[in-house]
Amino acid sequence: DQQVKQNSPSLSVQEGRISILNCDYTNSMFDYFLWYKKYPAEGPTFLISISSIKDKNEDGRFTVFLNKSAKHLSLHIVPSQPGDSAVYFCAAGAGTASKLTFGTGTRLQVTL
Amino acid sequence: NAGVMQNPRHLVRRRGQEARLRCSPMKGHSHVYWYRQLPEEGLKFMVYLQKENIIDESGMPKERFSAEFPKEGPSILRIQQVVRGDSAAYFCASSPTSGEYGYTFGSGTRLTVV
Numbered sequence: 001d002q003q004v005k006q007n008s009p010s011l012s013v014q015e016g017r018i019s020i021l022n023c024d025y026t027n028s029m030f031d032y033f034l035w036y037k038k039y040p041a042e043g044p045t046f047l048i049s050i051s052s053i054k055d056k057n058e059d060g061r062f063t064v065f066l067n068k069s070a071k072h073l074s075l076h077i078v079p080s081q082p083g084d085s086a087v088y089f090c091a092a093g094a095g096t097a098s099k100l101t102f103g104t105g106t107r108l109q110v111t112l
Numbered sequence: 113n114a115g116v117m118q119n120p121r122h123l124v125r126r127r128g129q130e131a132r133l134r135c136s137p138m139k140g141h142s143h144v145y146w147y148r149q150l151p152e153e154g155l156k157f158m159v160y161l162q163k164e165n166i167i168d169e170s171g172m173p174k175e176r177f178s179a180e181f182p183k184e185g186p187s188i189l190r191i192q193q194v195v196r197g198d199s200a201a202y203f204c205a206s207s208p209t210s211g212e213y214g215y216t217f218g219s220g221t222r223l224t225v226v
Contacts, residue, residue, distance in 0.1 A: 004154070034214060043116070043203050043217030044155070089154055098145065098207070098215075099168055102154035 003027045004092050006103035013110055019077040021106050023090030026071065030092035034100070035064060035075045038087045047088075048075070080110045114138070116206050116218035117186075124224045125194045133189040133221045137206030144187045145215065146179060149201045161187060194225045 005024045013019045021035075031052040036044035050057040050064045050073070057064050063076045077084055090103040117136040125131050137144050142163055147155040157171040161181040172179065176194075181187040191198055201222050207215035 006154075036217075041219070043118075043205075043219045045217070046214040049214055091155075098143065098160050099157040099171065100155075101157070102147075104152070104154040 002104075003030075004090055004101050004103040006088075006090055006106050008106050009104070010107040010109070013080045013108065015082055015110055015112050016079045019075075019080045019084065019108055019110070021075040021077075021088050021090075021108065023073050023075075023103055024071060025073075025092050027092070027094070027101070028071075029094040030101075031095065032093040033064070033066060033073050034091045034093070035062075036089045036091060036102075037084075038089060038105070044089060077108075080108075082110050082112065084108060085110045116141075116204055116216050118202075118204050118218035118221050120221060121219065122222050122224070124226060126226055127195060128193050131191040131194050131198070131223055131225075133191075133202050133204075133223070134186045135189070135204030135206075135218060136186040137204075138216055141206035141208050141216075143207045143209065143215075144181050145205045145207075146187075146189050147203045147205065147217075149203065149220075151200070155203060158189070191223075194223075196225050199223055199225045 034049040035047040038044045048059050048062045066073045087105045087107050089105045091100040093100050144161045146158040149155045159179045160168040176192045178190045201220045203220045205215040205217045
């Protein structure tokens with residue numbers, strides 16, 4: 001029962017271009033969404049979040065878009081840099097509960 | 113200003129042994145969460161604890177797994193009689209209050225059961 005899905009296991013983008021990572025969810029109770037970045041042998045690092053009352057949140061090179069009717073969110077990274085190469089996890093939460101449901105991750109490779 | 117500290121980083125256990133994973137939250141954080149990542153999968157919630165209290169253990173396997181966060185000392189995730197399927201990366205996270213979704217993760221403990 002995968003409530004948060006990241007259907008692209010990997011993505012390769014040239015340096016300077018836009019990276020778009022996608023995430024779909026099925027649980028209508030989710031009202032808070034986050035993106036985490038993870039390097040090998042390290043814990044996930046929080047990147048950016050969005051509440052369900054918004055459809056866009058921006059932080060520097062990172063923008064998250066939320067389409068509630070489609071139960072879809074995306075992370076845009078522009079311009080992409082080699083240091084962005086990592087695994088990106090989408091996560092969702094509901095109400096005041098503190099547990100998060102994670103997707104399976106997308107491995108982003110930014111090439112020179 | 114140390115982050116979330118987990119130890120050991122790597123743990124090897126034979127089938128049937130016990131595994132103890134430790135997590136010291138960030139200073140000032142009283143909420144601790146444990147997640148498990150199986151190979152090629154995302155992180156799965158296991159348990160949420162506050163000092164001396166288990167708040168949500170809905171993700172914990174019914175048998176062999178237990179967690180505590182005592183008044184003094186680190187949080188402990190304990191796995192009794194380990195099996196090969198317990199091999200995974202176990203991540204701890206902490207936050208200063210509940211509902212803090214952008215909480216801070218530790219670097220994880222990689223458990224290998226041989």
